Amino acid sequence: MAKVLGLVVEYNPFHYGHLHHLRESIRLANPDYVIAVMSGNFCQRGEPAIVNKFARTRIALMNGIDLVLELPTIYAIQDAGGFALGSIGVLHKSGVVTDIVFGSESGDIDFLKKVASLLIYQTPEFQQAFKTQLKKGYSYPNARKFALMDVLSDEVSKLSKSNDILGIEYVKSLLHYNSSITPNVIRRIGADDNDPEFKGKLSSASAIRRVIKLGDFEMTKDAIPDSTYEILKEEFQTGRGPVFWESLEFVLALFRKLKREDFEKIYSFNEGLDLRFYESARSSGDLQQFVELVKAKRFTYSRIRRAILHVLFDMEKEKIEKCNELGPQYLRVLGFNSKGREILKEIKKKSEIPIISTASLYKQVLEEAEKQNKEGKREWKIDSELFIWQFEKDILASDLYTFLYPNKSLRNAGMDFEQPVMML
Amino acid sequence: MAKVLGLVVEYNPFHYGHLHHLRESIRLANPDYVIAVMSGNFCQRGEPAIVNKFARTRIALMNGIDLVLELPTIYAIQDAGGFALGSIGVLHKSGVVTDIVFGSESGDIDFLKKVASLLIYQTPEFQQAFKTQLKKGYSYPNARKFALMDVLSDEVSKLSKSNDILGIEYVKSLLHYNSSITPNVIRRIGADDNDPEFKGKLSSASAIRRVIKLGDFEMTKDAIPDSTYEILKEEFQTGRGPVFWESLEFVLALFRKLKREDFEKIYSFNEGLDLRFYESARSSGDLQQFVELVKAKRFTYSRIRRAILHVLFDMEKEKIEKCNELGPQYLRVLGFNSKGREILKEIKKKSEIPIISTASLYKQVLEEAEKQNKEGKREWKIDSELFIWQFEKDILASDLYTFLYPNKSLRNAGMDFEQPVMML
Numbered sequence: 023m024a025k026v027l028g029l030v031v032e033y034n035p036f037h038y039g040h041l042h043h044l045r046e047s048i049r050l051a052n053p054d055y056v057i058a059v060m061s062g063n064f065c066q067r068g069e070p071a072i073v074n075k076f077a078r079t080r081i082a083l084m085n086g087i088d089l090v091l092e093l094p095t096i097y098a099i100q101d102a103g104g105f106a107l108g109s110i111g112v113l114h115k116s117g118v119v120t121d122i123v124f125g126s127e128s129g130d131i132d133f134l135k136k137v138a139s140l141l142i143y144q145t146p147e148f149q150q151a152f153k154t155q156l157k158k159g160y161s162y163p164n165a166r167k168f169a170l171m172d173v174l175s176d177e178v179s180k181l182s183k184s185n186d187i188l189g190i191e192y193v194k195s196l197l198h199y200n201s202s203i204t205p206n207v208i209r210r211i212g213a214d215d216n217d218p219e220f221k222g223k224l225s226s227a228s229a230i231r232r233v234i235k236l237g238d239f240e241m242t243k244d245a246i247p248d249s250t251y252e253i254l255k256e257e258f259q260t261g262r263g264p265v266f267w268e269s270l271e272f273v274l275a276l277f278r279k280l281k282r283e284d285f286e287k288i289y290s291f292n293e294g295l296d297l298r299f300y301e302s303a304r305s306s307g308d309l310q311q312f313v314e315l316v317k318a319k320r321f322t323y324s325r326i327r328r329a330i331l332h333v334l335f336d337m338e339k340e341k342i343e344k345c346n347e348l349g350p351q352y353l354r355v356l357g358f359n360s361k362g363r364e365i366l367k368e369i370k371k372k373s374e375i376p377i378i379s380t381a382s383l384y385k386q387v388l389e390e391a392e393k394q395n396k397e398g399k400r401e402w403k404i405d406s407e408l409f410i411w412q413f414e415k416d417i418l419a420s421d422l423y424t425f426l427y428p429n430k431s432l433r434n435a436g437m438d439f440e441q442p443v444m445m446l
Numbered sequence: 447m448a449k450v451l452g453l454v455v456e457y458n459p460f461h462y463g464h465l466h467h468l469r470e471s472i473r474l475a476n477p478d479y480v481i482a483v484m485s486g487n488f489c490q491r492g493e494p495a496i497v498n499k500f501a502r503t504r505i506a507l508m509n510g511i512d513l514v515l516e517l518p519t520i521y522a523i524q525d526a527g528g529f530a531l532g533s534i535g536v537l538h539k540s541g542v543v544t545d546i547v548f549g550s551e552s553g554d555i556d557f558l559k560k561v562a563s564l565l566i567y568q569t570p571e572f573q574q575a576f577k578t579q580l581k582k583g584y585s586y587p588n589a590r591k592f593a594l595m596d597v598l599s600d601e602v603s604k605l606s607k608s609n610d611i612l613g614i615e616y617v618k619s620l621l622h623y624n625s626s627i628t629p630n631v632i633r634r635i636g637a638d639d640n641d642p643e644f645k646g647k648l649s650s651a652s653a654i655r656r657v658i659k660l661g662d663f664e665m666t667k668d669a670i671p672d673s674t675y676e677i678l679k680e681e682f683q684t685g686r687g688p689v690f691w692e693s694l695e696f697v698l699a700l701f702r703k704l705k706r707e708d709f710e711k712i713y714s715f716n717e718g719l720d721l722r723f724y725e726s727a728r729s730s731g732d733l734q735q736f737v738e739l740v741k742a743k744r745f746t747y748s749r750i751r752r753a754i755l756h757v758l759f760d761m762e763k764e765k766i767e768k769c770n771e772l773g774p775q776y777l778r779v780l781g782f783n784s785k786g787r788e789i790l791k792e793i794k795k796k797s798e799i800p801i802i803s804t805a806s807l808y809k810q811v812l813e814e815a816e817k818q819n820k821e822g823k824r825e826w827k828i829d830s831e832l833f834i835w836q837f838e839k840d841i842l843a844s845d846l847y848t849f850l851y852p853n854k855s856l857r858n859a860g861m862d863f864e865q866p867v868m869m870l
Contacts, residue, residue, distance in 0.1 A: 272696030278845045278859055279760075307849055307857020336703075421702045425731055433731020435702055 027053035028113035047123035061098040063423035068327025089362035106191035111349030117372030127183035129209035138193035261429020277303035289342040351409035357444025451477035452537035471547035485522040487847035492751025513786035530615035535773030541796030551607035553633035562617035685853020701727035713766040775833035781868025
């Protein structure tokens with residue numbers, strides 16, 4: 023059986039740190055194929071990606087990824103837990119991935135597995151500690167972290183970093199899907215994801231985005247491979263980017279049309295976030311000001327930005343809970359090279375969920391899967407309603423994303439239907 | 447009984463042509479009081495007003511209006527027929543207005559009455575002519591005009607101007623409400639409402655707005671009284687204006703979230719306008735481009751702009767039809783002088799619908815009216831559901847209007863609750 027490495031990426035944009043991680047992962051896993059599941063047009067920090075998913079797919083293929091699958095939007099813009107359920111879900115359900123590799127500050131996979139088990143099979147001791155921390159007013163992720171600290175007393179120092187926290191979620195998701203994929207870690211070097219300082223080759227994606235926003239795109243040449251530079255340049259010159267979060271300001275007008283109860287129905291609106299959104303939208307005419315008004319100890323900036331997108335995309339609570347239980351309902355192909363084409367054939371045979379290569383045919387893909395299930399030809403694990411719901415959110419995300427393009431004449435909808443799969 | 451003159455105005459902004467019309471109307475009717483029913487924050491051309499309704503109320507009071515009542519938004523942004531049903535409805539239901547005066551190119555009230563009767567009590571001959579013209583592809587108002595031309599053959603020349611057409615709607619509305627108000631006309635002089643050319647004292651409101659948009663506010667000094675100039679200046683300096691239609695561009699993002707069926711439920715979406723909106727929103731990233739794509743022989747620019755607002759304000763078909771049947775459900779006081787205060791007392795005794803002076807008390811006003819009806823103390827002609835629906839649209843209109851302010855720090859919602867009635 024072929025060894026297939028699965029990576030969870032955003033590549034927003036692809037930089038030397040990503041290249042290093044990719045090479046190290048390949049060295050570690052020594053795979054026959056490399057599959058990446060990548061966020062689409064919106065990312066986990068609750069922001070639109072700096073360039074669209076097809077441009078980022080081209081860059082990924084040019085740097086050694088064989089096949090790029092889209093992480094459905096409704097997972098891409100959830101917190102670490104939902105993000106992991108979506109991305110690991112895609113890799114697991116493909117039926118071919120044997121290994122995943124992710125960055126970790128501790129570099130200690132056994133420790134991450136231990137914590138993941140603790141969280142999945144919650145001990146009473148942990149539950150009690152968690153409640154206590156929430157009561158202190160900490161955000162959900164922080165309360166969980168501090169509760170773990172209480173329980174793991176002697177190993178707490180390993181729990182302070184974002185990659186380890188995400189890594190724990192990956193392992194939890196593997197347990198959730200009862201997956202046979204082997205998790206591996208590599209020690210993270212280079213920039214912290216959130217380090218805003220530009221440090222040449224060691225710059226984080228957010229530092230690179232910040233420099234681009236300041237109008238100094240040329241400067242990023244030191245931080246990104248030539249392929250990234252050339253494709254970003256092309257995107258920026260035609261006016262399909264750079265896309266920044268601030269261009270979402272129109273959501274405030276939308277929010278003014280909503281009542282408090284409308285927010286309450288949306289995923290992630292709990293702990294009083296609904297009231298804060300409702301009131302802050304009435305008091306702000308500027309997106310950054312809005313976020314500052316909503317901000318509280320228990321609401322991180324990322325969570326607020328994600329919550330904005332949850333409203334924009336009408337992500338109802340019940341739907342998301344069901345999505346997180348059942349996982350992604352399709353494998354959306356964004357691009358592949360010749361090796362990717364081979365492994366896609368393998369996926370077609372082994373995957374639990376249907377492949378969507380041509381977006382406009384998504385309803386036919388579902389109908390065919392339903393037919394095969396009915397006739398006993400195959401056992402697709404799909405929920406038809408969720409399949410449509412998830413995919414139509416991807417389409418909506420693209421249609422709203424193009425509206426943010428700097429070049430107004432390119433802002434038409436329908437990217438998913440017009441843009442063929444990227445082939446290298 | 448006091449003679450009370452009612453005027454239907456937008457004053458967007460108040461200029462010398464309006465002043466002339468006001469003085470001529472007073473000379474003609476010789477009233478004890480002058481009441482104006484005025485569009486609020488959005489006007490009949492489907493645009494936000496250049497400054498908000500309270501600023502325009504102040505100007506009106508400074509120029510001789512005794513009492514300004516708001517034309518509920520859902521009428522202000524309808525075509526001539528709905529606009530007239532709302533504005534004449536407010537004046538009629540106040541219970542005190544004895545005369546209305548409006549501009550007319552023909553200056554022939556008997557002719558307007560004749561046409562209004564013809565339209566209200568449609569003859570088979572007229573119905574047939576109307577159908578024939580619609581089939582030719584003309585817009586609704588044009589088909590009606592041409593049908594009338596066919597029927598009125600020898601008097602057609604009197605039917606070519608917008609004020610006469612609106613005047614006919616006023617008379618039709620008087621017939622609709624079975625009102626005893628006397629309609630009077632004065633011959634219009636000066637600029638055509640739609641004349642875009644700046645002509646000093648004879649400039650139209652749209653010409654004045656255009657000059658302001660071009661950044662040449664000082665130039666408008668020749669076209670507007672000092673009071674208008676000073677108040678506009680104050681509004682512009684603080685950043686509450688000028689507000690232009692283009693700032694509504696965000697509606698395109700909203701439209702991308704809608705399906706064709708969603709448009710179909712909205713008032714004025716017939717003759718295929720729903721499909722044109724749906725498709726054009728997917729193809730445009732610019733509001734003007736959107737309008738050009740929607741434009742067709744049967745869809746005038748004004749109609750398209752109004753339809754944009756109908757979607758923005760969720761003006762469902764059934765609701766509007768009921769509103770047009772029953773008329774306005776409240777008298778919203780925007781401002782008054784000492785004489786206005788006197789006539790308000792009279793209105794309190796005689797009106798068919800309750801007065802809202804303090805916006806935040808609108809629910810209490812309704813409850814009190816319901817109570818009085820129940821106890822037989824008074825016979826308010828109100829539909830409770832429509833009362834709430836109409837008024838909440840006014841509040842929404844204000845909350846979205848302030849979002850268009852140039853000064854972001856003043857874009858908070860709640861204008862209606864924070865701004866007391868204007869008193870001169």
